[in-house]
Amino acid sequence: MNKRNIKINVEYLTRVEGHGNIVVDVKEGKLHMCNLEIVESPRFFEAMLRGRTVFEAQHITSRICGICSCGHTLASIAAAEDALGFVPSEQTIALRKLLLHYEMLDSHILHIYLLVAPDVLGVKSFVPLIDTHNKVVRRALRMKKTCNDVCDILVGRHVHPISAIAGGFTKLPRQKDLDDMLNMLEGMRPDMEATLELFKTVKLPEFERDTEYVALVSDNGEYPLLSGDLGSTDGVRMPRQDYRKMTNEFVVSHSSAKHTKLSRDSFAVGALARLNLNYDKLHPKAKAAAEAIGLKPKCTNPYMNTAAQLVECVHCLEDAIEIISNLKAKGVNYDEEILVGVNEQNKIPVKAGRGVGAVEVPRGILYHEYEIDETGRIVHANCIIPTNQNTNNIEHDMRKLVPEIMGKSDEEITLALEMLVRAYDPCISCSTHFLDVKFVNR
Amino acid sequence: MKKPKVAFFDFACCEGCQLQVANLGEQLLDVLGAIDVVEFREVMSEKWDKDYDVAIIEGSITDEHAVERIKKIRQRSKVLIAYGSCATIGGVNGMKNGFDLEDAGKYVYGKDYKFFPTIKTHAVHQVVPVDYFVNGCPIYQPELVAVLKAALQGIPYYVPDYAVCVECKLNENVCMYQRGVACMGPVTKAGCNSWCINNGNICYGCRGILSNPNESGAKDVIAKYSIPMDMVMNKMNMYNKCRELGENE
Numbered sequence: 001m002n003k004r005n006i007k008i009n010v011e012y013l014t015r016v017e018g019h020g021n022i023v024v025d026v027k028e029g030k031l032h033m034c035n036l037e038i039v040e041s042p043r044f045f046e047a048m049l050r051g052r053t054v055f056e057a058q059h060i061t062s063r064i065c066g067i068c069s070c071g072h073t074l075a076s077i078a079a080a081e082d083a084l085g086f087v088p089s090e091q092t093i094a095l096r097k098l099l100l101h102y103e104m105l106d107s108h109i110l111h112i113y114l115l116v117a118p119d120v121l122g123v124k125s126f127v128p129l130i131d132t133h134n135k136v137v138r139r140a141l142r143m144k145k146t147c148n149d150v151c152d153i154l155v156g157r158h159v160h161p162i163s164a165i166a167g168g169f170t171k172l173p174r175q176k177d178l179d180d181m182l183n184m185l186e187g188m189r190p191d192m193e194a195t196l197e198l199f200k201t202v203k204l205p206e207f208e209r210d211t212e213y214v215a216l217v218s219d220n221g222e223y224p225l226l227s228g229d230l231g232s233t234d235g236v237r238m239p240r241q242d243y244r245k246m247t248n249e250f251v252v253s254h255s256s257a258k259h260t261k262l263s264r265d266s267f268a269v270g271a272l273a274r275l276n277l278n279y280d281k282l283h284p285k286a287k288a289a290a291e292a293i294g295l296k297p298k299c300t301n302p303y304m305n306t307a308a309q310l311v312e313c314v315h316c317l318e319d320a321i322e323i324i325s326n327l328k329a330k331g332v333n334y335d336e337e338i339l340v341g342v343n344e345q346n347k348i349p350v351k352a353g354r355g356v357g358a359v360e361v362p363r364g365i366l367y368h369e370y371e372i373d374e375t376g377r378i379v380h381a382n383c384i385i386p387t388n389q390n391t392n393n394i395e396h397d398m399r400k401l402v403p404e405i406m407g408k409s410d411e412e413i414t415l416a417l418e419m420l421v422r423a424y425d426p427c428i429s430c431s432t433h434f435l436d437v438k439f440v441n442r
Numbered sequence: 443m444k445k446p447k448v449a450f451f452d453f454a455c456c457e458g459c460q461l462q463v464a465n466l467g468e469q470l471l472d473v474l475g476a477i478d479v480v481e482f483r484e485v486m487s488e489k490w491d492k493d494y495d496v497a498i499i500e501g502s503i504t505d506e507h508a509v510e511r512i513k514k515i516r517q518r519s520k521v522l523i524a525y526g527s528c529a530t531i532g533g534v535n536g537m538k539n540g541f542d543l544e545d546a547g548k549y550v551y552g553k554d555y556k557f558f559p560t561i562k563t564h565a566v567h568q569v570v571p572v573d574y575f576v577n578g579c580p581i582y583q584p585e586l587v588a589v590l591k592a593a594l595q596g597i598p599y600y601v602p603d604y605a606v607c608v609e610c611k612l613n614e615n616v617c618m619y620q621r622g623v624a625c626m627g628p629v630t631k632a633g634c635n636s637w638c639i640n641n642g643n644i645c646y647g648c649r650g651i652l653s654n655p656n657e658s659g660a661k662d663v664i665a666k667y668s669i670p671m672d673m674v675m676n677k678m679n680m681y682n683k684c685r686e687l688g689e690n691e
Contacts, residue, residue: 043535044550047547048541050541056680059680060534063458063534064456067461069458127474141471156638156641159465162637162638162641163641340623340644341624
């Protein structure tokens with residue numbers, strides 16, 4: 001068996017006409033090549049931002065990704081406000097945290113139910129599950145709809161939020177809005193418990209590879225998502241302005257997508273990384289959920305990223321409920337409602353500068369950086385998405401995994417690799433598309 | 443009755459419009475009950491090798507490979523629907539057309555820019571004939587359902603060709619110009635129920651320019667509020683840059 005030849009070539013189209021492959025080449029039992037290529041969509045956003053005012057950046061960059069549009073919105077706003085030297089109010093920060101919780105919940109639920117569940121249940125997509133597991137599908141869609149509905153109330157819609165802009169919110173939730181959101185979120189609790197129960201019966205593949213985990217860190221007691229320093233499990237800590245030292249992008253010969261590394265060969269970002277660095281700061285109910293599904297830090301099984309997402313779902317749900325309860329108790333200050341054309345009326349003083357936003361979005365840290373001139377126009381823009389930071393780590397995982405499972409069939413190896421990539425939740429369409437498999441030379 | 447075979451495809455876009463479909467929630471199951479979805483990359487990995495009754499296209503055409511791919515899909519489809527601004531008017535991808543393409547490539551990808559061959563951004567109807575349009579960034583879900591119903595019955599759907607201002611007035615919003623801000627509402631097609639203005643933002647023109655906009659009226663408004671022309675053009679070009687290309691160019 002160990003003199004075997006294996007050639008696996010998984011080809012897929014990425015989100016937008018880019019391409020990516022899993023290429024595995026084993027000759028006489030020796031691993032020659034095991035690469036993952038992910039090419040980001042060539043839509044030239046960073047080029048298109050040049051000449052635009054920094055106040056338009058949120059609207060434009062949220063269109064980078066429909067799934068993460070709230071995440072891009074928050075990273076973009078953070079970078080813009082950093083460049084302008086603008087400090088948002090306490091109320092604005094609370095509402096942004098709420099928005100980020102909604103995004104996290106929505107995205108994680110989509111991943112757990114629509115992408116991972118079919119693998120675990122041995123089907124190709126959620127569609128056959130409509131017949132075989134109708135209750136589960138309905139629960140998933142119901143939870144997803146709730147996330148969507150609370151987002152509609154808070155920012156107008158989930159895909160490309162309307163009212164969250166640099167400077168604050170153009171529309172603030174009314175008393176009834178707060179009540180509605182609270183009702184919907186509290187109403188989601190039974191479904192969340194049912195999800196947890198379901199997850200207890202799921203067995204994820206066993207595989208360990210110790211790596212460096214990177215996430216936002218802070219000195220206060222809050223689970224850091226919207227702000228904080230950049231930290232790693234290898235003890236690195238630096239301010240977000242130094243993000244380029246954190247990501248160290250480099251070019252590799254087999255891929256036109258840039259790779260990243262920090263203290264060792266590769267690093268990982270995302271739910272598992274956040275949990276490994278900030279477990280103690282999770283909501284008590286989230287910690288209880290982690291214990292119930294057997295997840296404790298430091299966990300080095302990348303397949304457990306999905307479990308970490310579920311734990312974060314519990315955290316985000318409970319913390320969102322607390323944020324709204326606090327807003328209700330304090331009362332919303334409607335004088336803070338801002339006009340969208342703040343720049344046209346010079347409501348926020350504009351100066352030349354450079355700003356960095358680092359926000360934990362569902363798949364890991366998202367960086368936006370803008371350099372603006374004295375009129376507030378963007379002269380330079382850079383975005384680094386979480387998937388690009390994880391690519392190198394996934395490759396290193398695959399290189400350790402393949403020799404360990406070489407005795408299995410092609411189909412089993414391919415599924416294990418696909419599930420591994422999917423666990424990182426690189427992006428919905430990419431991971432769905434990994435199911436197109438080509439075997440060569442068998 | 444045999445259910446129509448429907449396929450969803452994406453080109454250069456953010457996939458937010460597909461997500462709008464997924465976000466129908468349990469209503470999605472009703473839609474799925476009326477049609478037979480044979481391809482939908484965001485949620486399925488199944489493939490279909492025969493003709494489509496309806497092909498639903500998201501995204502802009504931005505490279506030669508995409509031109510060939512959309513032509514092939516058109517050949518296999520009885521009805522073709524373009525949905526979302528990227529597909530119907532080019533959308534934000536069109537801003538690229540304001541730059542030298544090689545320069546834009548070098549700026550983002552450095553010396554590796556040739557790995558990412560690109561052409562000027564085109565809306566779908568600028569490459570192949572389109573039967574139905576669902577405008578918006580993202581699409582407005584009730585309109586998608588209305589268009590689907592029309593398409594499945596084989597009757598036309600008329601995109602409102604009056605200004606967003608009409609809906610905005612009905613929603614009793616204070617005019618953005620009166621608040622001192624330039625808004626694209628007066629020249630943009632309605633049909634979104636003035637979604638953005640209802641939420642305190644301006645209209646960005648994502649549904650496309652009216653076929654017969656009141657130009658002199660717009661000029662009067664722009665002059666009355668002393669809004670710099672380059673700012674107005676910049677706003678116009680955020681979504682509507684591709685209009686400069688014309689049909690089948």
